[in-house]
Amino acid sequence: MNETGHGILTPASARELLGAAGAGREHGDALVRRAWIGPAVSVVIGLLMGAFLLAAVYLFPTATPLEAAVLSGGYALGIVAAVTAYNLGRRVTPAGWLRRYEKGLAISCGVFFVALALSFLVGERSPALWLPLAVVTALPIALAGTRRAAR
Numbered sequence: 001m002n003e004t005g006h007g008i009l010t011p012a013s014a015r016e017l018l019g020a021a022g023a024g025r026e027h028g029d030a031l032v033r034r035a036w037i038g039p040a041v042s043v044v045i046g047l048l049m050g051a052f053l054l055a056a057v058y059l060f061p062t063a064t065p066l067e068a069a070v071l072s073g074g075y076a077l078g079i080v081a082a083v084t085a086y087n088l089g090r091r092v093t094p095a096g097w098l099r100r101y102e103k104g105l106a107i108s109c110g111v112f113f114v115a116l117a118l119s120f121l122v123g124e125r126s127p128a129l130w131l132p133l134a135v136v137t138a139l140p141i142a143l144a145g146t147r148r149a150a151r
Contacts, residue, residue, distance in 0.1 A: 038097055041086040042104065042145020046138035048078045049112050053134045057119045097145070104144025112137045 009017075052075045060068055115133040122129075 035094070037086055037089040038093065038101070039146035041082045042101055043142045044082045045079060045105070046108060046140075046142035046145075048075060048082070049108055049141070050134035050138035051075075053112055053115055053137050054130060056116055057125060057130050094148075100144045100147055101141070104141035107140035107144075108137055111140065 052071075055071050055075075059071060063071065111133070115130075115137060118133075119130075
């Protein structure tokens, strides 16, 4: 508005508005460049869960306490590194992403714990059983975390 209160756009105010629009676009572009972080973390955590299930089935039964501690520590460090990378790298969280991620995580954890319990009940160690269970463990979080919101 000018001095009289009318909505006349002066060249100076037009330049100011164009500058603000350009800055907003640059900010939006920077956010889009980081949009891969959440989906990548979802996939990494899913892969870590599947790998840890396979370690629990194939390596833990014969592992020494030190080996078991190293495997567990590696898993924990992987989770901490993925979550830290997410927290440091993200600037915004897309609408609904956290809800989808949490749902996928809950399903993956449920499958993981059922499969882990099964490993104590079944002596079978065939990859034909355990590889698909590891994939089914990893998929819910990986898919839910990479899914885009419905528009």
